[in-house]
Amino acid sequence: MRKKIVAGNWKMNTTVPEGVELAKAVVAGAANVPADVKLIIATPFTHLCPVAEVVKGSVVALSAENCADKEKGAYTGEVSAAMLASTGCQYTILGHSERRQYYGETDAKLVEKVKLALANGLDVILCVGENLEEREAGKHFEVCGNQIKNVLYNFTAEEMAHIVIAYEPVWAIGTGKTATAEQAEEIHAFIRITIADKFGVQVAEDTSILYGGSCKPSNAKELFAQKDIDGGLIGGAALKADDFIAIALSY
Numbered sequence: 231m232r233k234k235i236v237a238g239n240w241k242m243n244t245t246v247p248e249g250v251e252l253a254k255a256v257v258a259g260a261a262n263v264p265a266d267v268k269l270i271i272a273t274p275f276t277h278l279c280p281v282a283e284v285v286k287g288s289v290v291a292l293s294a295e296n297c298a299d300k301e302k303g304a305y306t307g308e309v310s311a312a313m314l315a316s317t318g319c320q321y322t323i324l325g326h327s328e329r330r331q332y333y334g335e336t337d338a339k340l341v342e343k344v345k346l347a348l349a350n351g352l353d354v355i356l357c358v359g360e361n362l363e364e365r366e367a368g369k370h371f372e373v374c375g376n377q378i379k380n381v382l383y384n385f386t387a388e389e390m391a392h393i394v395i396a397y398e399p400v401w402a403i404g405t406g407k408t409a410t411a412e413q414a415e416e417i418h419a420f421i422r423i424t425i426a427d428k429f430g431v432q433v434a435e436d437t438s439i440l441y442g443g444s445c446k447p448s449n450a451k452e453l454f455a456q457k458d459i460d461g462g463l464i465g466g467a468a469l470k471a472d473d474f475i476a477i478a479l480s481y
């Protein structure tokens with residue numbers, strides 16, 4: 231059975247003290263969220279250790295936002311999957327469109343990152359999604375399908391149990407423009423078929439596929455009601471605990 235997940239992606243926001251306060255507020259609000267909705271907060275690297283202390287013993291899981299594509303060594307400024315695991319976090323986001331767009335993250339690099347994350351016991355939230363130009367050219371199925379194939383087809387059905395997919399149309403991220411529930415559902419259904427083609431129907435049915443891109447309390451309910459949408463990856467609205475919890479309560 232796939233999990234319902236509401237994950238917050240804090241991106242490069244909040245100082246450490248602000249992040250600790252935000253995490254405390256999320257943990258407090260989580261008490262009202264039904265047990266079958268998994269809550270995850272993804273914080274900057276600097277916040278992982280103190281936030282791990284805040285979420286310890288609560289239902290809120292902790293995620294990083296990225297990890298290195300190398301195991302260890304002379305890679306100044308990089309943070310390895312082993313380092314992440316040692317902070318107590320359980321997940322890492324990988325392949326966010328902001329990483330792909332601004333930091334040259336390719337599918338080939340993502341294969342290395344996913345391998346290292348899994349090898350270090352982290353679950354992965356892998357982001358895919360088309361940009362506006364690709365959407366307008368009608369290439370959204372092709373782009374998302376290729377991102378899934380190029381990265382995830384390198385893994386096994388067993389490894390897929392540790393991978394969550396987030397469909398994030400780039401044109402909807404931080405723009406206030408949400409994909410309609412129908413637009414999102416058709417891509418989610420397509421992603422599930424793409425997973426089924428390689429790993430079989432059962433693995434596809436068990437894979438959680440989240441929607442991300444201007445998801446907020448006012449639109450979450452309609453999005454989450456779709457058959458193939460298993461929750462959300464929330465950016466801006468995750469910076470306010472009340473909004474983040476309200477989204478989780480939309481399920």
Ligand code: PGA
Pocket residue numbers: 239398402403404405406442443444445463464465466467
């Ligand atoms: P947004 O970001 O909710 O602010 O659009 C989502 C994301 O990029 O994960």
